[in-house]
Amino acid sequence: MTEVRLSTLPQSFFTRDTHTTARGLLGKLLLRTTERGTIAVRIVEVEAYVGTDDLACHASKGRTPRTEVMFGPPGMAYVYLIYGMYHCLNVVTEKEGFPAAVLIRAAEPVWGEELLSQRAVDAYPTRGPGKLTKALGITRLQNGHDLKLKSELYLADDGVVIDPALVRCTPRIGVDYAGKCSAWPWRYILTSSPYVSGTRKQTGRVTQRRNP
DNA sequence: ACGCTGATGAAG
DNA sequence: TTCATCAGCGTT
Numbered sequence: 001m002t003e004v005r006l007s008t009l010p011q012s013f014f015t016r017d018t019h020t021t022a023r024g025l026l027g028k029l030l031l032r033t034t035e036r037g038t039i040a041v042r043i044v045e046v047e048a049y050v051g052t053d054d055l056a057c058h059a060s061k062g063r064t065p066r067t068e069v070m071f072g073p074p075g076m077a078y079v080y081l082i083y084g085m086y087h088c089l090n091v092v093t094e095k096e097g098f099p100a101a102v103l104i105r106a107a108e109p110v111w112g113e114e115l116l117s118q119r120a121v122d123a124y125p126t127r128g129p130g131k132l133t134k135a136l137g138i139t140r141l142q143n144g145h146d147l148k149l150k151s152e153l154y155l156a157d158d159g160v161v162i163d164p165a166l167v168r169c170t171p172r173i174g175v176d177y178a179g180k181c182s183a184w185p186w187r188y189i190l191t192s193s194p195y196v197s198g199t200r201k202q203t204g205r206v207t208q209r210r211n212p
Numbered sequence: 213a214c215g216c217t218g219a220t221g222a223a224g
Numbered sequence: 225t226t227c228a229t230c231a232g233c234g235t236t
Contacts, residue, residue, distance in 0.1 A: 084217025
């Protein structure tokens with residue numbers, strides 16, 4: 001068992017332009033500790049949501065109780081309930097007062113895979129934003145949590161370097177309602193990962209490609 | 213293509 | 225206080 005050295009991510013990582021931070025999060029680790037142990041997953045798919053002009057961004061409605069943390073300091077978790085059933089985990093970015101965040105859509109298990117919820121019934125329990133949070137036990141209880149500090153939920157760098165040639169951008173998923181913003185290529189994926197959502201390499205079938 | 217499900221924000 | 229809507233997912 002080789003020793004792995006983890007570094008937390010500094011505030012300066014998150015204050016940058018949201019797209020830079022989004023790309024930077026690809027390959028980083030998300031660590032989740034519960035009473036059962038610690039799980040580490042490597043981020044392979046993210047989306048940027050930026051400011052009030054981005055009609056797909058919740059902050060386009062202005063400052064509301066839900067979006068409050070997006071207006072706060074960067075590096076915090078913005079977690080909300082979607083479709084009455086699933087939670088989505090976002091990382092707040094940019095300067096305090098400017099609402100923006102990166103949605104974590106998918107990740108690859110690295111350690112503690114046996115602790116993932118749904119592991120027994122789903123070959124890819126961390127593929128898709130709703131499944132990822134369910135697998136890691138993330139709910140609104142973690143809304144506003146500081147992801148920069150070692151804790152029950154935080155981000156870290158284990159030194160793995162991502163080849164920029166493996167990063168691809170596409171339009172964001174599920175934001176057709178956002179008019180012209182829906183076509184903006186603000187989704188970033190690691191093409192090398194089978195955990196990226198929207199593909200079904202396992203069955204070899206693609207019934208409908210949302211991002212041709 | 214559709215139903216599940218409840219928080220959310222806008223309308224009244 | 226209602227109402228339409230929704231950054232997903234599994235099944236059809």
